[in-house]
Amino acid sequence: MSVGRFAPSPTGPLHFGSLVAAVASYCDARQRSGQWLLRIEDVDTTRSIKGASEHIIHTLQRYGFVWDGEIVYQSQRSDIYQQVLEQLLKQALAYPCTCSRKEISDSSILQGIEGAIYPGTCRLHPAKKDTAAAWRLKTHDIAISFEDLIQGRQQHNIATDIGDFVIKRADGLFSYQLAVVVDDALQGVTHIVRGADLLNSTTRQIFLQHILGYTTPVYAHIPLVINIQGQKLSKQTLAEPLPDDNIKDTLIAALGFLRQPIPEHLHTYPLKDIWQWAHTHWQLPLIPPANYSQGDQRW
Numbered sequence: 364m365s366v367g368r369f370a371p372s373p374t375g376p377l378h379f380g381s382l383v384a385a386v387a388s389y390c391d392a393r394q395r396s397g398q399w400l401l402r403i404e405d406v407d408t409t410r411s412i413k414g415a416s417e418h419i420i421h422t423l424q425r426y427g428f429v430w431d432g433e434i435v436y437q438s439q440r441s442d443i444y445q446q447v448l449e450q451l452l453k454q455a456l457a458y459p460c461t462c463s464r465k466e467i468s469d470s471s472i473l474q475g476i477e478g479a480i481y482p483g484t485c486r487l488h489p490a491k492k493d494t495a496a497a498w499r500l501k502t503h504d505i506a507i508s509f510e511d512l513i514q515g516r517q518q519h520n521i522a523t524d525i526g527d528f529v530i531k532r533a534d535g536l537f538s539y540q541l542a543v544v545v546d547d548a549l550q551g552v553t554h555i556v557r558g559a560d561l562l563n564s565t566t567r568q569i570f571l572q573h574i575l576g577y578t579t580p581v582y583a584h585i586p587l588v589i590n591i592q593g594q595k596l597s598k599q600t601l602a603e604p605l606p607d608d609n610i611k612d613t614l615i616a617a618l619g620f621l622r623q624p625i626p627e628h629l630h631t632y633p634l635k636d637i638w639q640w641a642h643t644h645w646q647l648p649l650i651p652p653a654n655y656s657q658g659d660q661r662w
């Protein structure tokens with residue numbers, strides 16, 4: 364049984380880029396006759412917007428998505444993440460870190476794929492007392508690679524490209540990296556289709572899967588929808604919320620963005636039949652790797 368999922372963060376309403384990601388994971392799962400789960404990634408409660416989860420769920424329903432099982436909310440799963448952290452501590456695979464942002468930037472000399480690499484100060488010396496500690500995962504010099512179904516082969520050295528990364532923040536919130544790995548494993552997710560903005564996170568997630576004894580799913584990172592300034596559509600770049608009307612045309616535009624061979628009369632079908640067509644005719648290999656804008660209709 365294959366299991367896919369869509370995992371939006373409730374930081375605002377869904378936009379065209381989120382629709383593209385939802386459509387791709389949904390079609391991929393249904394074409395495999397697999398399950399498709401909905402998970403609200405609200406682990407960072409400081410970024411969650413009140414009412415955004417309900418709005419996202421309502422929009423998905425209007426667009427005709429049908430998910431399997433109960434919706435999972437990361438904000439309700441802290442106990443599970445804490446158990447995993449304690450397991451890592453028992454194995455001496457994580458340690459407390461009390462470095463301030465400034466101390467890290469002052470002491471970091473190595474640059475990784477996402478800026479300065481944590482120099483391991485608190486791994487070598489005991490963390491400060493009476494200071495709220497973050498928890499970092501111990502990384503080591505190991506190459507982690509995987510074959511992305513769209514982006515091709517990816518590889519990082521976990522120590523020199525990423526470094527000891529935070530799995531629980533000093534404010535008590537668990538990191539996205541830990542939460543997503545635990546949830547995907549416990550929900551039995553076998554196929555992850557998501558935006559290419561998460562491509563660089565994947566090797567550290569696989570590293571965590573190895574440590575925790577989880578199976579690594581199949582990954583496909585779809586190109587991002589970018590605006591004419593070349594920025595990813597997001598709340599920060601003022602992406603328009605998905606329209607409440609014109610649903611069929613918007614859905615067909617998302618399928619078109621994913622380079623699916625849309626028949627001329629698809630827009631005349633009822634919504635249910637558009638989905639039927641999309642699930643039956645879904646071709647993941649047609650999706651190109653590079654990001655592009657919605658108006659860039661190259662098919």
Ligand SMILES: [Zn+2]
Nearest residue numbers: 460461462485
């Ligand atoms: Zn530290």
